[in-house]
Amino acid sequence: MPPDLEAIAEQVFVALADPSRRAILAELAAGGPATATDLATRLPITRQGIAKHLATLELAGLVTAEPGERRRVRYRLQSAPMQLAQQFLTALARDWDGQLQALADHLDTSAANERARHRRAGGPHG
Amino acid sequence: MGFPDRIERTVELAHPPARVWAALTTPEGLAAWFGNKGASIDLRPGGPAELLFDNGFHQNMRVERVEEPAVFGFTWQIYGLPEDDPRRTYVEFTLEPTGSGTRLTVVETGFAQLPDADHGTAFGGNTDGWATKLGELGDYLDRDAA
Numbered sequence: 001m002p003p004d005l006e007a008i009a010e011q012v013f014v015a016l017a018d019p020s021r022r023a024i025l026a027e028l029a030a031g032g033p034a035t036a037t038d039l040a041t042r043l044p045i046t047r048q049g050i051a052k053h054l055a056t057l058e059l060a061g062l063v064t065a066e067p068g069e070r071r072r073v074r075y076r077l078q079s080a081p082m083q084l085a086q087q088f089l090t091a092l093a094r095d096w097d098g099q100l101q102a103l104a105d106h107l108d109t110s111a112a113n114e115r116a117r118h119r120r121a122g123g124p125h126g
Numbered sequence: 127m128g129f130p131d132r133i134e135r136t137v138e139l140a141h142p143p144a145r146v147w148a149a150l151t152t153p154e155g156l157a158a159w160f161g162n163k164g165a166s167i168d169l170r171p172g173g174p175a176e177l178l179f180d181n182g183f184h185q186n187m188r189v190e191r192v193e194e195p196a197v198f199g200f201t202w203q204i205y206g207l208p209e210d211d212p213r214r215t216y217v218e219f220t221l222e223p224t225g226s227g228t229r230l231t232v233v234e235t236g237f238a239q240l241p242d243a244d245h246g247t248a249f250g251g252n253t254d255g256w257a258t259k260l261g262e263l264g265d266y267l268d269r270d271a272a
């Protein structure tokens with residue numbers, strides 16, 4: 001395992017822990033690349049706050065800056081770190097305990113049904 | 127290390143390995159406890175399998191190991207990743223007879239993997255996404271119209 005998997009996942013979760021950064025990431029995911037000005041008009045966060053959070057997110061590799069129209073910088077969400085965090089969440093959400101309980105219940109039920117069928121077949125009334 | 131790569135569980139079942147094997151490797155068995163809307167399986171290494179759920183979700187699997195009635199292994203996609211993402215986790219069931227029952231162990235590995243060996247490519251300049259895909263679609267339509 002590359003040593004920085006852990007670090008990348010941590011950056012994603014640290015970013016998501018802040019409501020303003022979560023709102024910015026959600027807006028970029030929903031609407032695609034946007035400038036800081038776009039984001040400031042759409043979100044209840046000041047232009048200064050947006051700029052500060054975008055700088056943090058860019059440093060963490062969660063968004064990238066790219067040239068947009070009229071030489072304004074647009075920010076784009078980076079999917080790769082999010083997908084890595086998703087792998088972490090998938091491991092946490094995997095419910096093998098519940099699944100194995102369902103398997104045990106199914107085996108118990110089908111065995112009981114089979115015994116009942118045998119009893120009926122072999123009983124005095126056929 | 128906080129990033130989990132491996133999940134392991136063991137359960138004691140009061141049923142012989144043959145019954146447990148059938149529950150793990152037949153469409154009827156899988157549909158009864160796993161895919162609640164149905165299941166299909168081509169039981170050979172490399173064979174496709176599918177679990178269907180009543181919320182419309184379907185999980186594609188690929189059979190990897192078939193050693194009746196002791197080892198059954200498959201790979202499946204990591205939930206939430208794009209369909210064409212190569213990352214898969216590997217699930218292996220091991221069945222051991224215990225008197226009148228079975229000790230069943232499930233191990234799932236591969237949560238902590240990267241899409242390719244080049245870490246820099248994956249996390250540096252990755253611009254793959256809907257914008258790229260839509261650009262490709264635009265290019266295709268342009269070529270098609272020309």
